[in-house]
Amino acid sequence: MSKDDEIPDFPTEITPQSKDFGRWYIDVVRRAELADYSPVKGCMVIRPYGYAIWELMQQGLDRRFKATGHVNAYFPLFIPESLLMKEKEHVEGFAPQVAWVTQGGNEQLEERLVVRPTSETIIGTMYAKWVQSWRDLPILINQWANVVRWEKVTRLFLRTTEFLWQEGHTAHETAEEAEEETRKMLAVYKDFAEADLAMPVVDGLKTDSEKFAGAERTYSIEALMRDGRALQAGTSHNLGQNFAKVFDITFQARDKSVQYVYGTSWGVSTRMIGAVIMAHGDDGGLILPPKIAPHQVVIVPIPRGNWKETVLPRAQAIRDELVGRGVRVLIDDRETQTPGWKFNEWELRGVPLRLEIGPKDIEKSQVVLARRDTREKASAPMEGLSAHVVQLLETIQRALFDRAIAFRDDHTSRADSYAELKQIMEGRPGFVVSPWCGSAACEAEVKTETQATIRNIPFNGTSAAGKTCVKCGRAATVHAWFAKAY
RNA sequence: CGGGAUGUAGCGCAGCCUGGUAGCGCACUUGACUGGGGGUCAAGGGGCCGCGGGUUCGAAUCCCGCCAUCCCGACCA
Numbered sequence: 001m002s003k004d005d006e007i008p009d010f011p012t013e014i015t016p017q018s019k020d021f022g023r024w025y026i027d028v029v030r031r032a033e034l035a036d037y038s039p040v041k042g043c044m045v046i047r048p049y050g051y052a053i054w055e056l057m058q059q060g061l062d063r064r065f066k067a068t069g070h071v072n073a074y075f076p077l078f079i080p081e082s083l084l085m086k087e088k089e090h091v092e093g094f095a096p097q098v099a100w101v102t103q104g105g106n107e108q109l110e111e112r113l114v115v116r117p118t119s120e121t122i123i124g125t126m127y128a129k130w131v132q133s134w135r136d137l138p139i140l141i142n143q144w145a146n147v148v149r150w151e152k153v154t155r156l157f158l159r160t161t162e163f164l165w166q167e168g169h170t171a172h173e174t175a176e177e178a179e180e181e182t183r184k185m186l187a188v189y190k191d192f193a194e195a196d197l198a199m200p201v202v203d204g205l206k207t208d209s210e211k212f213a214g215a216e217r218t219y220s221i222e223a224l225m226r227d228g229r230a231l232q233a234g235t236s237h238n239l240g241q242n243f244a245k246v247f248d249i250t251f252q253a254r255d256k257s258v259q260y261v262y263g264t265s266w267g268v269s270t271r272m273i274g275a276v277i278m279a280h281g282d283d284g285g286l287i288l289p290p291k292i293a294p295h296q297v298v299i300v301p302i303p304r305g306n307w308k309e310t311v312l313p314r315a316q317a318i319r320d321e322l323v324g325r326g327v328r329v330l331i332d333d334r335e336t337q338t339p340g341w342k343f344n345e346w347e348l349r350g351v352p353l354r355l356e357i358g359p360k361d362i363e364k365s366q367v368v369l370a371r372r373d374t375r376e377k378a379s380a381p382m383e384g385l386s387a388h389v390v391q392l393l394e395t396i397q398r399a400l401f402d403r404a405i406a407f408r409d410d411h412t413s414r415a416d417s418y419a420e421l422k423q424i425m426e427g428r429p430g431f432v433v434s435p436w437c438g439s440a441a442c443e444a445e446v447k448t449e450t451q452a453t454i455r456n457i458p459f460n461g462t463s464a465a466g467k468t469c470v471k472c473g474r475a476a477t478v479h480a481w482f483a484k485a486y
Numbered sequence: 487c488g489g490g491a492u493g494u495a496g497c498g499c500a501g502c503c504u505g506g507u508a509g510c511g512c513a514c515u516u517g518a519c520u521g522g523g524g525g526u527c528a529a530g531g532g533g534c535c536g537c538g539g540g541u542u543c544g545a546a547u548c549c550c551g552c553c554a555u556c557c558c559g560a561c562c563a
Contacts (some may be wrong), residue, residue: 030497118563152562159563212563222563232563271563302522341525347523358522368522377523385540 020082021227021278022155022448027173028277030126031155032286032349034486042154042161046084046270049349052272052294054164058144060196060291061166061268070140070168075122077146078113085101086246089121095212097150099161115148120214120265123169124247129253131261138181142168151434157274158231158486165269167448171249171261175240179217180237185266185370186219196325197198197272198289199279200408201233202431202481204456210442212265215238222455222481224408228429228457230483233275280403286350290393294446295330297389298346300339302358315357318367321386327393347372352396353389361414418470421482427472431483433461435476437469443480446471452482 028034034050062072078101085091094117101113116122127139148162168185172178186203193201201221211218215237223233224324236429243249244260252261280287290296299319301311306320312333319329332342339356356368367385370377373396380388411430415421432452436442447453457478464476 079515093563149563210563218563237563267563269563300522306519307521335521337522338525340521340525342524343522344524356522360522 002204015025021225025274025278026279028154028281028285029347030279034273034286035156037103037156040161042151044156044160046164047333048288049294049331050273053288054270055278056292056294056322057192057196057272058166060192061188063131065142065168066193066232068140068184068188070142070170072143073141074143075126075147075483077116079116080118081112081114081123083125086121087243091244094118097265099148099150100154101386114146116265116410117147117149118265119143119145119167120169120243120263121146121247124243124249124263127169127171127261127263128249129245131249134251134253137171137173137179137219137251137261138159139171140168140181141170142166149453157275157277158271161477163269165267166263167267171244172264173251173261175262178240178264179238182236182264182266183217185264186221187232187404188412189236189266189268191220192268192322193221193223193233193272193275194401196289196291197276197279197286198291198397198404199275200401200405202458204382204455204458204461204481206235206426206456207440207443207454209443212237214239214242215265216242220456222483223275223360224404224411224431224483225275226407227278228280228411228484229473230431231271231483232455233272233273234268237264239263239265243357250307250410265364270327278403280400281350284344284372284375285348286398288350288352289486290352293350293352294328295346295351296328297330297353297355298341298342298351299329299355299357300346301331302332302339303335303484306476307359309424310362312355313357314362318355318357318385322389325386325390327386327390343370347375353392355389371396373403415470418466421446421452421470422450424480425452431455431481433481434470435464435467437474439474439476442469442471446482449483451484453485454480455483455485456481464478 032049033047034053035047036045038045084094084098096112098117101115102109130136130139144166146162146164152160155466168298170181172181190201190203193199194244194432201223203221204219206218206220212235215236219236219455220232221234222230225231240264241260249261249263250258254310276288276292277286280289297314300308301315315331319331322329330348339370343354350372352372354370354372356370361367361379365382367378367382368377369389369392371392408431411428412433413424413430414433415424418434421432421434434452443454457480461479464479467476470477
């Protein structure tokens, strides 16, 4: 691939480097036609292009769920008040942000219903009916659904009143199996984020103050956005026997005794789309990793002379060959827009690779390829083109991941003293790795004073032996990853 | 809930101080020429100036009240 010429600067005001990153984000979401505000406060309309990305994410996740033995099912949207109220911590966590249904038709309901904020309670109720014996275990069910949480502050994809997600709910015979499942599914999320979204994540244990309401332990994957803030991209909870005891999910064990099951739940949402935007985007708008790009290649024919008889058939032949190799291709043959306009539009919408073909290329038996990630534009021979394109898409996928890793490493610091931690948080943000004693009080004080929270305690963290807590100075037990978060 | 700001065309904004025909950019419609990085020219369409009241011959503009949104706190997957 020989380098021909540089692409001129993108004529736009949007940039992720600007102080107003939020503005850049909203601008990209709307101009790339991913989503829009709806008339209902705090709710989002996902537009076809944004939804196509979600569908590709669903496929990537579903394939992994199936490979780990999970099956899909569906549970109701409404949950009776009494069910939600059964688990004490769960109620306290979710009651402040649920939507209530009090009336059906013209009649006042005898018992209020909540619109599910999550489905542990309704699913737990059903599991109690389905489980009799150890032979019925494990239950490995996932559901794709919408949930509602009445948030005060909302932001497209990141936090909306209603959002789409998947929630896995499993029941196991032993504590060990449940823990294994919890960690296994977090690993699935990590693999998905890194392999498909090209987004490196830190996987680890949440602190008690940030764990799921009703869980024994919560694990998370945390990604770093380009403005230096962290985003929780997925969670996996070990529920222990908490919900089993409340919903009476019991089974007769191999030793004839009656036992409670051990549960897990795990989920990722459309927030992942927001994560991708903020992890990869640049001055030109969105950059999509090829694996989740609705159009991996957009072919822009150059309309000159009798292009419909010469250029267009060649473009269609290239398209057919690429489609035969499993590439998602769109020919943008609209006559209503100029080529330059199309170049910019598809860049804004994050298409990984653009293929230009015009009369000059046909003469020379070549095409022009423009990479979205590096914005390099170069010609490539027609000979062996489809193989070259397939390989180039893999290169782009890889390059985006490498770039995101480099960015994260560049924005991860170590601080053993509180002064250092504070100084870093005031300046260029990112992850700060500091020794921590494990006390919630220290965690809370750091949050109050620096706005940074403990994102998680990574599985592969370094030993804190001999170190002292960054806040209180007592002996540290672990290295915690701090960051300002979304 | 406290502090600050803003509501004018689909989007982004000017006009308000000093009252007098409702403006600009983008987008949209029609036509011609164009087309390898957001084309040019010409002609058009689109407004409860957030809502309600007051002052005035006359209010987007001044006054009062309300509502909504955004930012900073507080609160929260």
